[in-house]
Amino acid sequence: MKKLKEYIIPFVGLKVGKHHFDYQIDNQFFEFFEYDDFNSVKVSVDLLLEKKSNMLELHFSIEGTVNLNCDVSNEAYDQPVEHQLHLVVKFGEEYNDENEELLILPHGAYEIEVHQYIYEAIVLALPYKRLHPGIEDGTLNSEILDKLEELQPVQKEVNENNEVDPRWNKLKNLLNDNK
Template identity: 50%
Template sequence: MKDLKQFDIPFVGLKEGKHVFEYHIDTTFFEIYNYREFGKASVKVTLEFVKKSTLFELNFTATGTVHVPCDLTNEYFDQEITATLPLVVKFGPEYNDENEEILILPHEVYQFSVAQFIYEMIVLGVPSKRIHPDVILEDEETDETQHLEGVEKEEEKTVEITDPRWDKLKNLITEKKT
């Protein structure tokens, strides 16, 4: 995908040590992947790339907002997200991404793309249950009020309902003690 060239890291020319890459992710990034769950997106991704002699350590950090529909009201709102993704890149005879924490690249490769990792980190960073903040406040107040009313009614019931036969037996026990 030629639109994702900015996410290619040519690591052959990099010196050993720490390098920082920053990306601004918006809706067009997700359109490339045909992912249309977000109305709008504004996410800042910082990639800390540590090059060592035999491997690379990558730490992705994403912060921002995505415009998603509420699961209860279907009203769109800005969902804040923060996500991290650690990744170790090693070299081997062939490409292998079976382990989600370790990526193995062939020895002859001189660059690789981080776009897929950024995409997965952001999509998985969005909560599975998306509820508009205003809806949560209303529901919490309603639930709390209903809970308190229910407790008061239970207390009233326990005070009012007694079996007169048991009351007489309780009196017998207290009479013997005195």
């Protein structure tokens, strides 16, 4: 698998202190991961890398919009994305990324790849259910919404005397008989 070179940071040559990296994320970035759930992506990532004598701290600030399809109506809309990610990089005997906030690199490592963290932060910043804002406020006019409303199950009217269907009484008797 080829690597995204612009997302590899050689930290060995950096001085101790803070360093800024800016990335503009678009559809090509997600093509690398073969992720095609988005119609378009326009996200900026501000990465603050703080190099210390024995470790690195990375602060990702992600902000922008992702155009995707609504889960209900399949209409495209822009979903705002905003996320913060903090990662501590320490050095040890072997590579270990089991903890989502701590990365351990082997002692001889001289660079860090950040594209996977950016990818995961953007994807995880999206809501689980993708709902067009026009559905929530009632302003979206769509044939699909009209059809869904037409096919919605009709609620049965309650008897005028508020009587319960006698079949339910028989079922309740079964419960009482077991006591």
